[in-house]
Amino acid sequence: MASISTPLSFLSTTANVSAATSSSFTLFPLQPKRHRYPKSKRHISKVSCNNGGDDNVISKGNRRDVLIGLGGLGAAASFTYNPFAVANPVVTDQNSCGRPNLPAGAKPIPCCPPKATNISDFVFPSNQPLRVRKPAHLVTGDELAKYKEAIRLMRALPDDDPRSFTQQANIHCAYCHDSYALDSTLPPQVKVHFNWLFAPFHRWYLYFYEKILGSLINDPTFALPFWNWDHSDGMDIPAIFTDRRSSLFDAKRNANHQPPVLVDLDWNRRGVDTSGEVDKNYAKVYKCIADVKGPACFFGSSFQAGGGVSSAAGSLETLHNTCHSWTGDPTDPNGEDMGSFYSSGRDPIFYCHHSNVDRLWTIWKEKFGGVDLSDKDYLKSSFLFYDENKNLVRVRSEQCLDQSKLGYKYMDVPILWKNAKPKPATNKAQRAALAPTPLNPPNLPLVLNSITSFAVKRQFKSRRKEEKAEREESLVFDVAFDKSKDVKFDVLVFWKGDPMQATPKDREFAGSFVNVSHAPNAKDTTVKYIIGITDLLDDLEADDEDNVEVTLVPQYGVVPVTINNAYVSYDECSFKK
Numbered sequence: 339m340a341s342i343s344t345p346l347s348f349l350s351t352t353a354n355v356s357a358a359t360s361s362s363f364t365l366f367p368l369q370p371k372r373h374r375y376p377k378s379k380r381h382i383s384k385v386s387c388n389n390g391g392d393d394n395v396i397s398k399g400n401r402r403d404v405l406i407g408l409g410g411l412g413a414a415a416s417f418t419y420n421p422f423a424v425a426n427p428v429v430t431d432q433n434s435c436g437r438p439n440l441p442a443g444a445k446p447i448p449c450c451p452p453k454a455t456n457i458s459d460f461v462f463p464s465n466q467p468l469r470v471r472k473p474a475h476l477v478t479g480d481e482l483a484k485y486k487e488a489i490r491l492m493r494a495l496p497d498d499d500p501r502s503f504t505q506q507a508n509i510h511c512a513y514c515h516d517s518y519a520l521d522s523t524l525p526p527q528v529k530v531h532f533n534w535l536f537a538p539f540h541r542w543y544l545y546f547y548e549k550i551l552g553s554l555i556n557d558p559t560f561a562l563p564f565w566n567w568d569h570s571d572g573m574d575i576p577a578i579f580t581d582r583r584s585s586l587f588d589a590k591r592n593a594n595h596q597p598p599v600l601v602d603l604d605w606n607r608r609g610v611d612t613s614g615e616v617d618k619n620y621a622k623v624y625k626c627i628a629d630v631k632g633p634a635c636f637f638g639s640s641f642q643a644g645g646g647v648s649s650a651a652g653s654l655e656t657l658h659n660t661c662h663s664w665t666g667d668p669t670d671p672n673g674e675d676m677g678s679f680y681s682s683g684r685d686p687i688f689y690c691h692h693s694n695v696d697r698l699w700t701i702w703k704e705k706f707g708g709v710d711l712s713d714k715d716y717l718k719s720s721f722l723f724y725d726e727n728k729n730l731v732r733v734r735s736e737q738c739l740d741q742s743k744l745g746y747k748y749m750d751v752p753i754l755w756k757n758a759k760p761k762p763a764t765n766k767a768q769r770a771a772l773a774p775t776p777l778n779p780p781n782l783p784l785v786l787n788s789i790t791s792f793a794v795k796r797q798f799k800s801r802r803k804e805e806k807a808e809r810e811e812s813l814v815f816d817v818a819f820d821k822s823k824d825v826k827f828d829v830l831v832f833w834k835g836d837p838m839q840a841t842p843k844d845r846e847f848a849g850s851f852v853n854v855s856h857a858p859n860a861k862d863t864t865v866k867y868i869i870g871i872t873d874l875l876d877d878l879e880a881d882d883e884d885n886v887e888v889t890l891v892p893q894y895g896v897v898p899v900t901i902n903n904a905y906v907s908y909d910e911c912s913f914k915k
């Protein structure tokens with residue numbers, strides 16, 4: 339537990355924060371190299387993330403309300419990009435695939451898959467044997483031999499085979515670096531991070547990858563292992579990936595993070611690179627999975643064709659980000675392979691990392707009352723994947739929600755973090771004794787170049803239990819930064835000690851904003867960081883406070899990170915009330 343007697347020198351006000359100049363934040367994104375719409379027609383408004391367009395929700399900024407206000411479809415007919423104009427499910431169009439938008443210094447690569455003349459709609463295979471995904475640290479003997487052989491055969495396929503190692507890696511590059519346009523006339527591009535496509539896209543990605551590997555070794559029971567980094571036995575890089583002679587090896591990994599060094603799910607890249615700590619990791623996983631109720635807070639913000647550029651990562655994605663950067667090679671300017679999205683699919687561990695992320699989605703639903711999204715723009719969103727027979731298949735998000743229909747399950751492993759709820763470092767009385775003066779509101783826009791504390795006004799306090807259950811209170815930050823750069827800052831609430839001493843084991847540690855390098859052009863778009871705080875405030879005995887006292891602790895990030903807004907919301911965590 340962090341000390342509560344540390345001097346409050348960091349907690350004064352925002353006085354040490356310089357105000358952002360307008361040049362540090364531009365509302366006009368640089369578009370990728372392909373220009374499908376006339377330059378003069380590109381008009382991007384700054385959008386505030388809304389409730390996902392659910393018709394039942396009445397709130398400021400509801401997409402369909404705005405649609406009416408703009409005169410309905412007429413607004414889109416001019417081809418001016420109005421993010422509110424027409425929102426539809428994201429549909430991946432193979433013909434729209436173009437060059438990826440890569441970070442500076444990345445070797446130019448074509449990421450698009452071969453074009454198919456025929457695309458079939460996915461149908462659930464009948465009579466498929468169950469595939470049981472096991473923790474990677476328990477995979478040995480025959481199973482390991484099969485896995486290595488499958489990857490060896492995949493590596494041996496020619497690059498233009500859609501099942502090849504290169505093409506499989508490129509799938510991630512194409513979907514994460516703006517290769518697919520959503521529509522031939524409208525930006526933005528298909529993005530599978532910082533929005534609700536994250537979970538279904540990656541589930542489908544693994545589904546086909548696993549089927550391809552199984553077919554290469556003629557074993558329909560082949561199941562992709564999972565990197566069980568939420569279990570003390572699985573927190574280091576699984577041994578199966580570290581044998582240099584194995585097909586599972588990738589040389590572009592952090593040399594300091596080899597077994598027995600444990601992953602640090604709260605890695606701050608500071609000082610001596612020490613091993614992660616089991617309890618801290620459990621607290622982090624608890625916070626991002628068990629502690630999250632509102633669907634937008636878990637899955638991320640809505641993302642639709644024509645639906646707006648605003649985006650927020652869910653806690654599932656945020657949790658997964660750190661493992662990426664922690665695994666990648668820091669001597670590579672972009673952290674290849676795992677530390678950058680265009681290259682991460684080149685490391686076999688990527689798929690096992692995502693297997694665990696996928697498993698945590700299932701655990702959230704089965705053990706912690708999580709509920710899948712029901713918005714039709716989510717359910718109908720679709721992606722293209724080549725299957726094990728080299729046929730291009732269109733899949734929809736709604737088809738992957740029931741994992742059993744896809745024919746796989748996860749081996750039951752004890753969930754050791756299920757009671758790892760963080761403990762408050764101070765109680766109400768201690769806080770009152772320590773900081774009698776209220777903090778000021780944030781000085782916006784706020785360039786986050788030092789530890790900064792401020793107060794965020796709440797609209798309601800001491801709500802009834804039912805209201806709390808219905809509408810999750812959340813703390814929201816509009817964050818502007820260059821997405822091709824890694825960024826992390828922590829958010830503390832009602833923290834009274836030295837902010838550098840706060841850890842995820844403290845209840846006051848509300849969360850971390852984490853970015854892994856991806857498409858750079860989004861420098862200008864503000865993403866949201868949304869943290870559900872209803873239970874948190876109860877646990878801190880702070881539900882009767884007028885303000886949330888916030889401390890932002892920048893951890894790393896070489897570009898200015900600007901907080902354009904900070905507020906409390908009662909809608910952002912939920913698409914439905």
Ligand code: C2O
Binds near residue numbers: 679
């Ligand atoms: Cu698409 Cu782990 O990222």
